[in-house]
């Protein structure tokens with residue numbers, strides 16, 4: 274009978290309950306969406322950073338302006354194979370597109386994917402020798418889209434002019450300096466420049482402890498005079514700092530949304546109680562105790578909370594997915610455990626919001642049913 | 647045996663003496679009518695008799711129990727167990743069917759019993775309307791559901807506040823016949839009414855004025871003596 278009363282009350286009085294339900298569902302949508310994003314994105318990124326991000330760079334030592342790749346190979350030999358995640362050289366030269374000068378970086382894309390896994394490429398990674406990536410700033414400025422063939426011009430090391438048609442296979446976005454660079458295969462750049470075997474900087478990712486890193490640095494310094502190894506903070510550390518700020522922002526927004534939901538539910542329930550004073554009075558007149566009345570309203574709140582929470586949770590999943598794709602450019606992994614959790618939180622919030630109105634409901638005097646109002 | 651005794655009952659709202667030093671006894675099985683102009687204290691008296699309000703002063707003994715000193719939850723228990731209420735505005739729960747409205751009273755009382763609830767509806771001639779919502783029922787039918795609900799827990803006392811106030815003549819007849827039948831089966835009934843014809847069914851009429859009992863009139867030949875199942879039949883209730 275209790276359930277029948279609750280369900281009938283909710284179903285046969287749809288319009289009023291719909292408002293509360295929508296409020297709860299929106300709250301749950303934001304809740305699940307925000308929680309999913311704020312926990313999943315940093316977790317995903319952090320995981321990738323931690324295991325692969327570059328944490329050491331090789332720069333030229335003293336008088337030399339360039340790192341010899343042969344020196345870099347010798348340095349890498351000191352790193353145990355199982356600890357070496359990737360080693361990526363970068364050689365920078367100036368090239369022109371339509372008379373406009375840009376920095377072109379020669380590199381090895383396979384290694385880039387290991388030392389900079391956070392690169393977000395829209396389109397394809399380069400395959401053929403004349404495939405290139407361009408930074409998103411350049412893409413925006415020149416309106417070049419993936420698949421476009423562009424003419425790259427410039428002067429080689431000996432001063433000879435060159436011109437080469439290359440295919441933009443993808444656009445890279447990192448939110449950092451890379452967004453203003455053009456990336457091509459190292460051999461291609463070497464061929465254009467007419468010399469080979471050097472780089473401005475070599476990024477290395479080593480999977481080892483901080484002590485292990487320090488040891489490596491001193492060994493390479495001593496044994497390979499051509500290069501100077503430097504430790505760099507992994508991208509993860511600065512990036513996760515930002516992300517944790519983002520997380521607390523999201524947390525705050527979620528709290529505000531929950532508070533708003535609660536206020537909305539509380540007002541709706543208050544209105545419901547006021548509207549139903551006669552009914553409450555009647556129930557009391559025919560023998561309902563305060564506990565029965567309270568249980569009925571809290572039960573309604575609970576049902577609303579769970580239903581709104583589940584519905585909103587499902588919406589929240591799509592919401593999180595959409596936000597994640599648009600803002601972070603990656604899909605969010607949704608732990609389905611979040612769904613019952615969201616429903617539970619909604620239920621708690623709704624019930625909490627109902628407590629005030631319920632007190633009002635139990636205060637209703639049975640005598641009022643006989644007094645015509 | 648007296649089922650109800652009011653002694654020196656006063657109900658004072660600020661300056662207004664809604665009831666003032668009222669004494670009244672009601673015997674077991676008696677049918678009592680309360681009449682009086684608007685504002686004379688009828689509703690106030692009903693609320694006190696029905697254990698929904700406590701008097702400012704005086705003592706109420708109901709079914710051998712002094713109730714003017716009881717707390718709200720004990721009063722709730724008495725309403726639940728011993729009193730059946732019939733209202734002028736019916737007060738059915740709008741989102742529950744006729745049957746469920748009857749069952750709600752069972753639910754608050756003890757356990758629900760659908761068959762018994764259906765039987766109660768049958769007694770008031772509404773078995774085939776059990777699954778209808780109040781808004782799908784006519785005023786007379788709603789009042790009969792209200793009566794079925796009032797009867798379902800075998801109350802010691804039936805309190806009816808203007809039970810026919812919102813009904814046409816035919817339905818008034820049906821409702822009064824149901825009450826007569828209940829009275830015939832030994833129920834104690836107190837009816838508040840404006841309508842002298844309704845009051846005629848009672849054995850005793852109490853006239854209230856300005857919170858005091860003006861006079862009590864014994865009805866030598868209650869109207870229910872002359873009625874039979876005819877009126878019920880005419881209204882299609884049986």
Ligand SMILES: Nc1ncnc2c1ncn2[C@@H]1O[C@H](COP(=O)(O)OP(=O)(O)O)[C@@H](O)[C@H]1O
Nearest residue numbers: 659662663664683684685686687688689690691
């Ligand atoms: N809750 C209340 N507060 C103040 N005055 C009230 C209240 N209830 C009833 N009264 C007053 O008590 C008097 C009797 O009211 P009532 O019992 O409702 O009369 P009746 O039902 O005979 O019309 C009226 O003057 C009314 O205004």
Ligand SMILES: [Mg+2]
Nearest residue numbers: 685688689690
């Ligand atoms: Mg009145």
